[in-house]
Amino acid sequence: MSDSSTRPLTALDSARLRLPEKPALEGLEATWISRWEADGVYRFDRSRPRVEVFAIDTPPPTVSGSLHVGHVFSYTHTDVIARFQRMRGKAVFYPMGWDDNGLPTERRVQNYYGVRCDPSLPYDAAFVPPTTPGKQAVSVSRPNFIELCNRLTAEDERVFEHLWRSLGLSVDWSMTYATIGTRAQRVSQLAFLRLVKRGLAYQVEAPTLWDVDFKTAVAQAELEDRELPGAYHRIRFTLAPAEFIEIETTRPELIPACVALVAHPDDPRYQPLFGRSVTTPLFGVPVPVKPHPLADPGKGSGIAMICTFGDVADVTWWRELSLPVRAVIQKDGTLGPVQWGSPGWESADPDRAQRHYDELARLSAAKARAKIVEQLRASGDLVGEPRAISHAVKFYEKGDRPLEIITSRQWFIKTIELREELLRRGQELQWHPPYMRARYENWANGLNGDWCVSRQRFFGVPFPVWYPMGQDGRADYEHPIAPPEEQLPIDPSTDVPDGYRMDERGQPGGFVGDPDVMDTWATSSVTPQIVCGWPDDPDLFARTFPMNLRPQGHDIIRTWLFDSVLRAHLEHDSLPWTNAAISGWVLDPDRKKMSKSKGNVVTPMALLEEHGSDGVRYWAASGRPGTDTAFDSNQMRVGRRLAIKVLNASRFALASAEPQGRISAGVDRAMLRNLAALVNEATEAFEDYDYARVLQRTETFFWRFCDDYLELVKGRRYGEQGADGAASANSALTAALSVMLRLFAPFLPFVTEEVWSWWQSGSIHQAPWPVPEELESLLLDNSDVVRQSEQAIYDWAAEVLFEVRKQRSEAKQPLKIPITKVIVKADAANVDRMRLVEADLRAALRVRAFETTVGDPREILVQGYDDPPA
């Protein structure tokens, strides 16, 4: 008959107690991981109402190889909070996702199997990938390619889950999702179609950021600057015979794409030219000179050429000045064919233009640049020599060549007109740490276009639309065909819209599927909706959304966090979660961001095996929210030592922990008073997401508990001062142990669970978070006066311990030689305290007698030692 329902957790049930002979950390992970799974310790209880749920929008790690130490770091932070909330009585909703869609997986599959996706090929059900990738990539159909993606990611996900379990993440493993999975596809497509219906998503043919190697549009959020060598080329345009205007450009190969020159409206040098026309060198194209405030009189010659398109400024000018398009860069990054003299390509001398251009056509932008410089030099239009500079160039973050801006048909989600509303959402969101909000606001304020969400890639969520084909064989993009919501998800490249037949695909009068897939962030930005069951499980959704916490890294504030806020704002007119906890980076010891390659030198699994999961978690949890933290295996060793100490101290506390009884002794009461104060502080810090502080304070208390308190009560708890004294010590020991284990439990889930199992029932991770009342009910009198005076005993005892130990150490007297007498002079309050703790001090310090008097200044003096035994 268990008494666990009524027995306080601070009390000992000797019938249950089972102490190991020699406690050890080895094997705890394996034991408890399977027990937790078998007992469903972390299972989400979906019967609980919203207020009792704590819902976490866990980042789905990218399944593109392996997890590294940075993942271990930040996922531990989340888990620590999850465990705290669970102990606070919350039903923790803590699913795990895998981000397996998108380019990283495509690349990995290509390399792993030696294949290449060719969407024009038919599905081959019998296809088997080569056992070892050959030199020549094998072309496979899109469905075959996706099968391989699914196969490889499934393997990766098993490895990931194993690591997460080993680390002790208290995820509910019955609730996992994949961003390429059916559920994620359904939510992504459904949310998208609803935006289309409301006019918040649209497609348009417009200049977009383009990666020429991946041959896909990309979004502003995926850009990064890279510093590259370049050169200013000073080039002359013809104003009139023998009259020239000089411009400077870093991209002379775009001269054939020039559509205008632009200068600042207030620039007196160029004011007379506004409205006039100049002629481009080599190609003889007449282009207007236009005023625009964006032009910087201080840059170069103060007048710039506008090309379609060299950079985003060109797009702005082109749009605002209503200029024509004269595009030369193609989707593969080469210069395309041009018929000079044809409409749009008017030239004063078409033959000369064609001669020059034919040398450039089919060259990459970089090669064309070298070529055109030769041509300009030969024609005399290059003024001076190119001046080498180093400048920032925009790249797709995963790309190898500079971005181009290319006109293409793409899907967009409206963001620009929502800027103010999104900034308000950012204010509404609670950020941990608060200063991370600035990054969100920087980003929102810097947005210069709507979010391009379509990608010309394969392994992703397809756009769930088809287009009718006219009799002329052209797709009618203005009238997309959407499936009914209940049919989602669909793949328009294999599924057929209602009212059409399979054989009408691609036929005049038939239909064609949208060939593109969504930006991976378009799926990731609805992870709250995916995990919370929107819209198919309204009951779950009502219990979990808006969620409580989004944990993530600061590098993806502008993507994942921002996009998620946008999507929830659009779809639900709310934040997706109330709190965002931003983790820092893991840095190399030399202060650089720990790269994946370096992180893989020490694999997470090897770390867990070497230092124990609790040891690694200790290191991770000491990194405060938002703060970059150095990779430090030394800290992991410290964490491991702490876990071992927990084992040993617990064994001591529980061995011969009877009799139990009233807690009357001064140090016992003092220790528990201080512990109660710690519980208050820890709870407050945890509620503020300052887990690192909780760990640090708890650890400090615990070491002092071991070094001072345990030494003080050692003799008494074995009965040296009688049964009452022993009972007091034993009851205080078990109470303190119970509370400290629970304070440590979120950080050191394995060792605390192990010790808990020696003497308690159930999992510590389902036990209630400690409250001061548990301890105060044992201390009976809790008036402020008593509370404060008792708390101070602990410091006094520690001071005497320290002083006497110091003097013994300086005198080089071994502990086995008793101290004959210690003189103590102190104020009246401490003299009173001395009476309460003297017996414990005598035992702990091997002091035969204290001579305590009121006096000033305070003095603690060892008077002499017994003679050493003959």
Place this chain on the structure above:
RNA sequence: GGGCGCUUAGCUCAGCUGGUUAGAGCGCGUGCUUCACACGCACGAGGUCGGGGGUUCGAGCCCCUCAGCGCCCACCA
């Protein structure tokens, strides 16, 4: 160019709303097989809290300024 963060012992970091001689761990040194723990215990030596100025009875904490490091953002012809 705009913004954010950081700069405290050899190393990694705490120092909450300003209050007595600035803290911890690691490392280092000395000593100790003390009946939970040698994966241990005790003690010790290490800091003009980045520089300068200011506010205050009082500043590592507040203000100004300079310097260095890191990051975010920016239409960088």
